Amino acid sequence: MFTRRSFVAAAAASLAAPSLANAVTLDPKFTPQTVTVAEKYSPGQIIVLPRAHFLYFITEPRTALRYGVGVGKAGLDFTGTATISVKKEWPTWRPTDEMIERDPQAYAKFKDNDYVQPGGPGNPLGARALYLFQNGRDTYYRIHGTIEPNSIGRSVSNGCIRMINDHVIDLYNRVPVGTSVTVL
Numbered sequence: 001m002f003t004r005r006s007f008v009a010a011a012a013a014s015l016a017a018p019s020l021a022n023a024v025t026l027d028p029k030f031t032p033q034t035v036t037v038a039e040k041y042s043p044g045q046i047i048v049l050p051r052a053h054f055l056y057f058i059t060e061p062r063t064a065l066r067y068g069v070g071v072g073k074a075g076l077d078f079t080g081t082a083t084i085s086v087k088k089e090w091p092t093w094r095p096t097d098e099m100i101e102r103d104p105q106a107y108a109k110f111k112d113n114d115y116v117q118p119g120g121p122g123n124p125l126g127a128r129a130l131y132l133f134q135n136g137r138d139t140y141y142r143i144h145g146t147i148e149p150n151s152i153g154r155s156v157s158n159g160c161i162r163m164i165n166d167h168v169i170d171l172y173n174r175v176p177v178g179t180s181v182t183v184l
Helices: 004-016 018-023 097-102 165-174
Strands: 033-036 046-049 054-060 063-068 080-089 128-134 137-144 155-157 180-183
Touching: 054 165, 063 165, 080 137, 128 165, 137 165
Parallel strands: 046 180
Antiparallel strands: 033 063, 046 054, 054 063, 080 128, 080 180, 128 137
């Protein structure tokens, strides 16, 4: 369910970047849908199937809201179980040192400094970010929005789970801190 606040934020983002809003037509299979899931999953849990490019938020026994996602490239993906320990609206962003080392040209403005990109419509984390922790420690993996909607349904990120901004806003409003996330 969208709140007035999330609607206004999403509208502001689309107005600030109209070319992004119209640049990609999302394959209908990646739009949010209510689906049936295995009985073993508990309401309130998030399950991510990277190979299928889907995230499932279990809403009740045997029922989930399924979203299309973009995931990490081979070798950069997260697997296992984590907990959402932090949630942020319009988060700031800085690539990890490993990302800068892998692609110094793409991340040149971050090299040899402490620059952090402010939140907003041009930020790679998009409108919302859900921070994944294991044993109380940040994994540096996130479920977040994206400024690259064409990455949904693909394995192209540096490991994070990307969602269309409107979809991550919806998920963000549904899940509390402490939600369990299992990436298979």
